[in-house]
Every structure is written in structure tokens, then in C-alpha cells.
Amino acid sequence: MAFQYETYIRPSTFPHIWCPGCGNGIVVKALVRAIDRMGWSKDEVVVVSGIGCSSRTSGYLDFNTLHTTHGRAIAFATGIKMANPALKVIVVTGDGDALAIGGNHLIHAARRNMDLTVILFNNEIYAMTGGQYSPATPEEKMASTAPYGQIEPPFDIVRLAEGAGATFVARSTVFHAVQLENYIFKALNRSGFSLIEAVTNCPTVYGRRNRMPIPASFHAYYKKNSVPLEKAAKMSAEELTGKIVTGIFADVDKIGFIERYSRMSERAQAVRKKRYIKGSSPKGEVGN
Amino acid sequence: MANRIEVRFSGSGGQGIILSGVILAEAAAIYDNKNAVQSQSYGPEARGGASKAEVIISDGDIDYPKATNIDILLALTQVACDKYTPDLKEGGVLIVDSQEVLAIPEGNFRAYSIPIFRLAQEKVGKRIVANIIALGALVGLTGVVSRKALEEAVLSRVPRGTEDLNLTALRAGFEEAERLQRAEA
Amino acid sequence: MKAATTSETAEREARRNRIRLMQGNEACAEGALAAGCRFFAGYPITPSSEIGEYLALHLPRVGGNFIQMEDEIASMAAIIGASLAGVKSMTATSGPGFSLKQENLGFACIAEIPCVVVNVMRGGPSTGLPTGPSQGDFMQARWGTHGDHPIVVLAPYSVREVFTETIRAFNLSESFRTPVILLMDEVLAHMREKVILPEPAECPAVDRLRPTGPPEAYLPYASDRDVSPLAPFGSGYRFHVTGLYHDETGFPTGSPAKIRQQMERLMGKMERGAGQIQRFELTGAVSGGSDPVDTLVVAYGSTARAAKHAVGEARQSKRSVALFRPVTLWPFPEAAIRQVSGSVRRVVVPEMSLGQLAGEVQKCIPPKAELRRVNRVDGIPIAPEEILDAIVA
Known part of the structure; x- marks a missing residue:
């Protein structure tokens, strides 16, 4: 039987705002299939997003959903996860949202190994605002604020996340929808901070300026230029120019923040019981 | 404004100025059952900058929490002494460290020069208890709180395991006050 | 020992x-x-x-x-x-x-x-x-x-x-x-x-209302009441939260009628709740009493402590002075200040800023009343004498 996407979407919110040919829908479908494989109830899943095209995802999905301010989704998600660790908290964000205005939250959530899964839709551009360059725009590509070509180098997103301490990091593209789903599934199974970079296409404001106006031309590009990590390891930097290295970049078993906090809290409560065993109420809880 | 008494502790960061203020205020508020307010001002430095703590003690309500007309001033540096002595009311009490403050300004107040830091080194072997010696001397000379209340407040504030050390320091301060009062009599 | x-x-x-x-x-x-x-x-x-x-x-x-x-x-x-x-x-x-x-x-x-x-x-x-x-x-x-x-x-x-x-x-x-x-x-x-x-x-603690009805009927922003129940995430009421203008359901809307309705409710809930939210303290006699107030001092926070001291001293020397101390600053207690300042001759507003509170007070006092500002922005708290000077001078 075909996968029942209807189970997870909110029909009342359609039609969605994405352009014809946008790759975001492929990422959302991969995410939904991965969640379905987890066997979670919709009530225990929280999807938190920031601002931008991809961040509209939260409204379309039938979970507990939160569409926050620009760049801050991970920080909102941190509060939710700590307040109720039983919730499965997924962050949906874009390259501008997560790497520029929200870059600080991304690296710190990775550093503290906060138990969140981030799906970073990388379309290499600020699409919603009209095609300005983002921290993921490749050099020499055109953008509305880079009319002579982008002169800044982009972030290597997976290396950034891995370097900051994420336990699971992977990259795939909208051409590799099954691989993308599998990576998301693996990430959802991990405790601690996991991040999936989903390379997605924006034909409208990116493709138009960069000689890829037809959505299919992106898919052809992804097919031709994606290199599995294992193969990339044997290639020179020159050979890798313009390539998209896909695969799992980090997969380590490391205790997540929530578990560490819980252990610390137990210690704090044990100290309290020991110290105030005689029944006098400890300082700090007089009003309780 | 029933019996409003204003005390200012002054010196430099790291001398225990603010802790002195807290202990005196707790002695008054908790152990002598009066009203007390303690406030402070300090610079950005953790050590070495100017440091000031004030305590207002009263039998009634205390509205304005800052000192304006000081009854008792402790100055542990010359700079603090020069800066704050003009705020001392007529007939007030000035207590300084005899090594740190060499020039006591002129004025209509009682001044006591006490070798606070030297006593800390000689009687306790730790310069860090100078603030407790100063508190003992201040309370011994002025009776602003009861000695018993001050002892209780010191014991409740100092780190565990240092109680005896601090009580020795406090007693050295009381004794110094008694010595000075005998000399005055 | x-x-x-x-x-x-x-x-x-x-x-x-x-x-x-x-x-x-x-x-x-x-x-x-x-x-x-x-x-x-x-x-x-x-x-x-x-x-x-x-x-x-x-x-x-x-x-x-x-x-x-x-x-x-x-x-x-x-x-x-x-x-x-x-x-x-x-x-x-x-x-x-x-x-x-x-x-x-x-x-x-x-x-x-x-x-x-x-x-x-x-x-x-x-x-x-x-x-x-x-x-x-x-x-x-x-x-x-x-x-x-x-x-x-x-x-x-x-x-x-x-x-x-x-x-x-x-x-x-x-x-x-x-x-x-x-x-x-x-x-x-x-x-x-x-x-x-x-x-x-x-000081009993108050908790937010939680929905009790069927999840499919849950409206997190119902328009027929000021405050709707708020379901915690994970409690079975799946809903959407956004900073975009939204309708009763919480989903974004571009409908001018729905936006107006929600924004009016949002602002209105404070206005209608002002009585419950506003708290203030009046020290000294009020206008219209047997001891009509000549001078009203309006101050909040630690400045109100200096003001209380100054008002106490002024009253000891038989001045007719009262202190209005707002505890709730916003919604600003306009009605209460209007009431107590009805016949005052002078209003003194000390604050550690250059007239932010005074501007708000000015809107509520009779036009003929003289407004005196006592301002400090130098890190030194305002002393009682400075306020007393403004009361008596």
C-alpha cells in the first residue's frame, strides 16, 4: 500500500506556499516517512521551525507545531525538550535561518549535545526574501545581493555541526530521497544532537539567476555531482570542487544533555535530602 | 526614623567589605530583632577596586536604604577615608586601619586607629579575617548591635570549618575595642 | 567561646x-x-x-x-x-x-x-x-x-x-x-x-486554564473570550503556534476581518483586566478628604523609598503631601492618578530617568497643576532631600 501522507498533514493549511518545482516537499515527505517508521504518536512529536520557506513546514504537519522567530527555532526547541523530555523535538530550518541569524544557537546546541534533531533545508539562498546570498551560497554564484557573484566562501554545514559536537551528522539531497529518509530515521534514533543537511533546490530565485531555471536541471546536477563520503575520501580537493559529498559524517554514541541534566538533578536532590534530613526546610523553598 | 543608625564600610575589593556589611545587617535584623537594610556599591573589578557597603539599622521602618548622614564609618584604605569622612555626622565614629590610613582628616568625630591587618596576622595568622576583627572592634566601640548577635551572625555566614578562626578574630576585635575604651576612660 | x-x-x-x-x-x-x-x-x-x-x-x-x-x-x-x-x-x-x-x-x-x-x-x-x-x-x-x-x-x-x-x-x-x-x-x-x-x-499560585473539551474542537485563540485555555504540547491537543497574524485556530491568516478581531481582543484583554492587574499604594490623604492634598508625589521602585522618606518629613512639618506609588506600571494606573490628583496644586515626579514616568503622569493630572520633575541619570539614587526640596520649594 502506498504511504499515507494524509495521516501527517493538515489539509486545511493547503495549498502550501512553495513554488512549483521546489524541493522542500521531498524533504518533508522523507521526514514524515522517517517519523512514521519510528512508530511515534503524533501527540508526542513537536516540530519547531524558524523563518523562511522551509520553516513553513511546521504549519503543514499535524503534530504539535511551533513556527518561531528568525533563526531561533533551536533555542525554542531547547526549552520544550528540557521542560518535557518525553517529547520528540524536531527542528526544521533553512540555511539562512540556521547558519546566519541562528548560527550561534546551532553550534551551542551541538556543543551541549541537546537532544534535538535538526533538518536543515539547504537551498543555498534566502529564497523567501527574494534571492539574497546566504552563508551556504557557493562562491561565484549569483544572488540579488551578489550581482557580481558571491565572493564569500560558504560554510561546510556538516563539518560545522560535527566540529561543534553533534553526535549524528549526515548530508543528502532531494534527488536521493530514500537515502535522505534513512539518514533522518537514523538521526531520530540517536540521543543528543543530530543534524541532517538536506540539499534542496530553489528554481525560482536561485536557479533563475544561476542558469538552472528548470527544476529537473537541479536533480540532474545532484545525480551527477553527488559523491559518497567513502569515494570522496580518495579524491583530491580539486576533484571535489563543485561536488556534493553525501553520507554520514558523524555517528557517535555520546550521552545527551537531557540525560546529563537528569543525573545532575538527582545528585542535587540527594545532597538536599542528606543536608536537611532533620526536617528543617532548606533555603530556597520557603514559599513552597 | 526611630533610632536610624547608618554604618558605612569602605575599602578596596577583596577586603571583605561587603561581607562585613551583610554580617552586621544580619546581626541586627535576625539576632537583635531590629530592622536592617544593607546595600553596596562597587566597580567592575573583582579585586582592588573601590568597595563600599552600607547598613541602616532602625527600630522602625527603613524607607531610604542608602546612608546620607553617617554615624559609623570604617575605612580600610586612605582613599576611602578621605572620600567618605566628609559624610560622617558630627559626633560620629571613624575607625581606620592604622597601617593603611596614615592621615586622619580633621573633623568633629571620634577617630580610632586600629592595627586591624596586623592583628589579623598576629592573633589569627590570616590576613583574610581582618574584616571580622574590624567588625568586632566596630561593635565593641559603638554597641550598634549586641555582641551575641554579632557572634551568631558571623557563625552563620562564614564557611564551615572556619568558625573557631573567625570567633578568635571577632574576640580580638572586641578586646581591641575594650583596650581603646580603657585608654579613653 | x-x-x-x-x-x-x-x-x-x-x-x-x-x-x-x-x-x-x-x-x-x-x-x-x-x-x-x-x-x-x-x-x-x-x-x-x-x-x-x-x-x-x-x-x-x-x-x-x-x-x-x-x-x-x-x-x-x-x-x-x-x-x-x-x-x-x-x-x-x-x-x-x-x-x-x-x-x-x-x-x-x-x-x-x-x-x-x-x-x-x-x-x-x-x-x-x-x-x-x-x-x-x-x-x-x-x-x-x-x-x-x-x-x-x-x-x-x-x-x-x-x-x-x-x-x-x-x-x-x-x-x-x-x-x-x-x-x-x-x-x-x-x-x-x-x-x-x-x-x-x-500567596497562592495560579495556573493557566487547560482545555477539557474534545481536541478537534480546541481553539487556542477563541474570539468569543479574552483568554482561551492553553494546552501544553504533548497533551493530545495538537495545534499550531506562530508569530504570524493568526485566527482562532492559531493558523496564519491574511483576512483583515480576522486580524482586526484578534488584535482587538489582544489589546482589549489588558484593558478589561486592568482592574485586576493594577496595584498601587497611596500614602497620606487623598483628594476630596478632610485633608485635601496640596502636593502629590508619584514614584515607583527604589525611588519611591526616598519619596516616602521625603513625604514623611514634609508631613511632619504640616505639609499636605501624599505619595502615589504605582506597583503596576503598565497598564498605567491613569484612572487612579486622575482621581487622587483632582485638586492638587503640584505634582512631583522623581525618577532615575529624564522624565519617562513624568510624561505619563502629565497626561493624568489637571492642566493647572504644576509638574515638577526630579531626575537623575548619573548612577546615584535620588536622595530624600532632593525630593523634599521639590515638595517645599
């Missing part, structure tokens, strides 16, 4: 729990715990850091969460997230940090998420005077975030009142589904004062 025995220590401890010399920031943290706050996210900043330090120690002991976030913006975001998960939450900051929080504060206003934001005011703008007191955020507390929005701002003046107003801040935030700002100043935050803490029964 010998060191105290264990039983003596316990006795001291018990006694100190009833009567304490407490710092303003400590009282704020204690008040939060008493109100049921179980989540705090913050970023270190003078002069509010002690609130976070205190809660870092105590929240884990009561099963609560403390986190020091990477910045002020993240702290504000995290407390909104925690509140959406059903946990009462708070952050604390000072001037520069309060500026940084404004965007997410607006999110909490429009998405109607209960939370408490403490701003210990220090000299500003910018880095200003980190260890000096100020009251320069009076207007920012009201209008700091962009757009029309509801907000509640409370300003205690004593350490005990910091404790009780922090509880009230949580209660109002839960009752009205709105962020509440607790505005303190450096003097109040750092001073220690004798406090006899109220019994818990004197």
Missing part, C-alpha cells in the same frame, strides 16, 4: 528561614520558586546575575530546569518553548539584554504564551552604567517590541515586595496568557533587607 554544635546550627537554620536578611535578586528567585516556576533560562549580566545563580542551585533540587543559554535571545526563546510544554518559566536580564529579548518578547505577546521576564534596570543606553541603578527602561518595558501588543509591567519597591510581586507576575501571566515584566533597579536587586516571608497560603 566554642564552635556551635549541630543542633544549634539546625536551630539557627530554622529561624533564618522565617526571618531573613534577603537580597532583592534572591527574593525574586525565591518568589519564582514559590509561584511554581520550574524553568529558567538566562545569560549572565550585571546586575541581575544573582537570580540565575540562585536558581542554578535550587531548581535542580526541586526537579526544575536551569540552563545558561548562549545569549539573551536564546534565553527568551527557551522560556517560551518551556512554557508551551506546560512549565512555568522565567528569564532575568538587565538593559542591554532586555533590548536583545524584545523580538521574542513580541512573539510571546502575540502567541499569548505565559512567561516572566525580569529586567533589573541599569544605566543606559548601551553598556551604560552596569553597576549603577536606573529607571530608564520604563517606556521600553511598555513599547520595547515592535507593533501594538499587550504587556504587564510590575515594579516592586522592597525586598519583600519583590518576593510577592514575582509571584503575582507569574499569576497574572498565567491568568492573562501574556508575558509579564518584573522591573527592578540595581538598588533593589542588590540591597539586602529584613524580610518576614509570607506563608504560602497568603
Whole structure:
């Protein structure tokens, strides 16, 4: 039987705002299939997003959903996860949202190994605002604020996340929808901070300026230029120019923040019981 | 404004100025059952900058929490002494460290020069208890709180395991006050 | 003299729990715990850091969460997230940090998420005077975030009142589904004062309404009432929360009629709730009484303590002076000030800013009354004599 996407979407919110040919829908479908494989109830899943095209995802999905301010989704998600660790908290964000205005939250959530899964839709551009360059725009590509070509180098997103301490990091593209789903599934199974970079296409404001106006031309590009990590390891930097290295970049078993906090809290409560065993109420809880 | 008494502790960061203020205020508020307010001002430095703590003690309500007309001033540096002595009311009490403050300004107040830091080194072997010696001397000379209340407040504030050390320091301060009062009599 | 025995220590401890010399920031943290706050996210900043330090120690002991976030913006975001998960939450900051929080504060206003934001005011703008007191955020507390929005701002003046107003801040935030700002100043935050803490029964904690009906009928922003129940994430009521203009369901809308309806309800809930939210204290006789007030002093926060001293002295010398002390700054107690200032000749407004409160007071007093401002922005608290001078001169 075909996968029942209807189970997870909110029909009342359609039609969605994405352009014809946008790759975001492929990422959302991969995410939904991965969640379905987890066997979670919709009530225990929280999807938190920031601002931008991809961040509209939260409204379309039938979970507990939160569409926050620009760049801050991970920080909102941190509060939710700590307040109720039983919730499965997924962050949906874009390259501008997560790497520029929200870059600080991304690296710190990775550093503290906060138990969140981030799906970073990388379309290499600020699409919603009209095609300005983002921290993921490749050099020499055109953008509305880079009319002579982008002169800044982009972030290597997976290396950034891995370097900051994420336990699971992977990259795939909208051409590799099954691989993308599998990576998301693996990430959802991990405790601690996991991040999936989903390379997605924006034909409208990116493709138009960069000689890829037809959505299919992106898919052809992804097919031709994606290199599995294992193969990339044997290639020179020159050979890798313009390539998209896909695969799992980090997969380590490391205790997540929530578990560490819980252990610390137990210690704090044990100290309290020991110290105030005689029944006098400890300082700090007089009003309780 | 029933019996409003204003005390200012002054010196430099790291001398225990603010802790002195807290202990005196707790002695008054908790152990002598009066009203007390303690406030402070300090610079950005953790050590070495100017440091000031004030305590207002009263039998009634205390509205304005800052000192304006000081009854008792402790100055542990010359700079603090020069800066704050003009705020001392007529007939007030000035207590300084005899090594740190060499020039006591002129004025209509009682001044006591006490070798606070030297006593800390000689009687306790730790310069860090100078603030407790100063508190003992201040309370011994002025009776602003009861000695018993001050002892209780010191014991409740100092780190565990240092109680005896601090009580020795406090007693050295009381004794110094008694010595000075005998000399005055 | 010998060191105290264990039983003596316990006795001291018990006694100190009833009567304490407490710092303003400590009282704020204690008040939060008493109100049921179980989540705090913050970023270190003078002069509010002690609130976070205190809660870092105590929240884990009561099963609560403390986190020091990477910045002020993240702290504000995290407390909104925690509140959406059903946990009462708070952050604390000072001037520069309060500026940084404004965007997410607006999110909490429009998405109607209960939370408490403490701003210990220090000299500003910018880095200003980190260890000096100020009251320069009076207007920012009201209008700091962009757009029309509801907000509640409370300003205690004593350490005990910091404790009780922090509880009230949580209660109002839960009752009205709105962020509440607790505005303190450096003097109040750092001073220690004798406090006899109220019994818990004197300050009961209020919890937000939760939906009880069928999830498919749940409207998180119903238009037929001021405040709708708020379901915690994970409780079976799946709904959407956004900072976009939204309709009753919580989903974005571009319909002018629905936007107008929601915005009018949002602003209206504060107006209609003003009676419950506003608290003030009047010391001295009121207008129209047997002792008509000649001069009215209006002051809040630690400045009101100097004002109280000045008013006390003026009354001793037979001056007809009263002190109006707003505890709720916003919604501003316009009606109450109008009533007490009906026949006054002079109004004195001391504040540690250059006339922010005075401007608001000016709108409420008779045109013929003389308004005298007493302002300081140099980090020195206003002294009673300065206020007395303005009363008598």
C-alpha cells in the first residue's frame, strides 16, 4: 500500500506556499516517512521551525507545531525538550535561518549535545526574501545581493555541526530521497544532537539567476555531482570542487544533555535530602 | 526614623567589605530583632577596586536604604577615608586601619586607629579575617548591635570549618575595642 | 567561646528561614520558586546575575530546569518553548539584554504564551552604567517590541515586595496568557533587607486554564473570550503556534476581518483586566478628604523609598503631601492618578530617568497643576532631600 501522507498533514493549511518545482516537499515527505517508521504518536512529536520557506513546514504537519522567530527555532526547541523530555523535538530550518541569524544557537546546541534533531533545508539562498546570498551560497554564484557573484566562501554545514559536537551528522539531497529518509530515521534514533543537511533546490530565485531555471536541471546536477563520503575520501580537493559529498559524517554514541541534566538533578536532590534530613526546610523553598 | 543608625564600610575589593556589611545587617535584623537594610556599591573589578557597603539599622521602618548622614564609618584604605569622612555626622565614629590610613582628616568625630591587618596576622595568622576583627572592634566601640548577635551572625555566614578562626578574630576585635575604651576612660 | 554544635546550627537554620536578611535578586528567585516556576533560562549580566545563580542551585533540587543559554535571545526563546510544554518559566536580564529579548518578547505577546521576564534596570543606553541603578527602561518595558501588543509591567519597591510581586507576575501571566515584566533597579536587586516571608497560603499560585473539551474542537485563540485555555504540547491537543497574524485556530491568516478581531481582543484583554492587574499604594490623604492634598508625589521602585522618606518629613512639618506609588506600571494606573490628583496644586515626579514616568503622569493630572520633575541619570539614587526640596520649594 502506498504511504499515507494524509495521516501527517493538515489539509486545511493547503495549498502550501512553495513554488512549483521546489524541493522542500521531498524533504518533508522523507521526514514524515522517517517519523512514521519510528512508530511515534503524533501527540508526542513537536516540530519547531524558524523563518523562511522551509520553516513553513511546521504549519503543514499535524503534530504539535511551533513556527518561531528568525533563526531561533533551536533555542525554542531547547526549552520544550528540557521542560518535557518525553517529547520528540524536531527542528526544521533553512540555511539562512540556521547558519546566519541562528548560527550561534546551532553550534551551542551541538556543543551541549541537546537532544534535538535538526533538518536543515539547504537551498543555498534566502529564497523567501527574494534571492539574497546566504552563508551556504557557493562562491561565484549569483544572488540579488551578489550581482557580481558571491565572493564569500560558504560554510561546510556538516563539518560545522560535527566540529561543534553533534553526535549524528549526515548530508543528502532531494534527488536521493530514500537515502535522505534513512539518514533522518537514523538521526531520530540517536540521543543528543543530530543534524541532517538536506540539499534542496530553489528554481525560482536561485536557479533563475544561476542558469538552472528548470527544476529537473537541479536533480540532474545532484545525480551527477553527488559523491559518497567513502569515494570522496580518495579524491583530491580539486576533484571535489563543485561536488556534493553525501553520507554520514558523524555517528557517535555520546550521552545527551537531557540525560546529563537528569543525573545532575538527582545528585542535587540527594545532597538536599542528606543536608536537611532533620526536617528543617532548606533555603530556597520557603514559599513552597 | 526611630533610632536610624547608618554604618558605612569602605575599602578596596577583596577586603571583605561587603561581607562585613551583610554580617552586621544580619546581626541586627535576625539576632537583635531590629530592622536592617544593607546595600553596596562597587566597580567592575573583582579585586582592588573601590568597595563600599552600607547598613541602616532602625527600630522602625527603613524607607531610604542608602546612608546620607553617617554615624559609623570604617575605612580600610586612605582613599576611602578621605572620600567618605566628609559624610560622617558630627559626633560620629571613624575607625581606620592604622597601617593603611596614615592621615586622619580633621573633623568633629571620634577617630580610632586600629592595627586591624596586623592583628589579623598576629592573633589569627590570616590576613583574610581582618574584616571580622574590624567588625568586632566596630561593635565593641559603638554597641550598634549586641555582641551575641554579632557572634551568631558571623557563625552563620562564614564557611564551615572556619568558625573557631573567625570567633578568635571577632574576640580580638572586641578586646581591641575594650583596650581603646580603657585608654579613653 | 566554642564552635556551635549541630543542633544549634539546625536551630539557627530554622529561624533564618522565617526571618531573613534577603537580597532583592534572591527574593525574586525565591518568589519564582514559590509561584511554581520550574524553568529558567538566562545569560549572565550585571546586575541581575544573582537570580540565575540562585536558581542554578535550587531548581535542580526541586526537579526544575536551569540552563545558561548562549545569549539573551536564546534565553527568551527557551522560556517560551518551556512554557508551551506546560512549565512555568522565567528569564532575568538587565538593559542591554532586555533590548536583545524584545523580538521574542513580541512573539510571546502575540502567541499569548505565559512567561516572566525580569529586567533589573541599569544605566543606559548601551553598556551604560552596569553597576549603577536606573529607571530608564520604563517606556521600553511598555513599547520595547515592535507593533501594538499587550504587556504587564510590575515594579516592586522592597525586598519583600519583590518576593510577592514575582509571584503575582507569574499569576497574572498565567491568568492573562501574556508575558509579564518584573522591573527592578540595581538598588533593589542588590540591597539586602529584613524580610518576614509570607506563608504560602497568603500567596497562592495560579495556573493557566487547560482545555477539557474534545481536541478537534480546541481553539487556542477563541474570539468569543479574552483568554482561551492553553494546552501544553504533548497533551493530545495538537495545534499550531506562530508569530504570524493568526485566527482562532492559531493558523496564519491574511483576512483583515480576522486580524482586526484578534488584535482587538489582544489589546482589549489588558484593558478589561486592568482592574485586576493594577496595584498601587497611596500614602497620606487623598483628594476630596478632610485633608485635601496640596502636593502629590508619584514614584515607583527604589525611588519611591526616598519619596516616602521625603513625604514623611514634609508631613511632619504640616505639609499636605501624599505619595502615589504605582506597583503596576503598565497598564498605567491613569484612572487612579486622575482621581487622587483632582485638586492638587503640584505634582512631583522623581525618577532615575529624564522624565519617562513624568510624561505619563502629565497626561493624568489637571492642566493647572504644576509638574515638577526630579531626575537623575548619573548612577546615584535620588536622595530624600532632593525630593523634599521639590515638595517645599
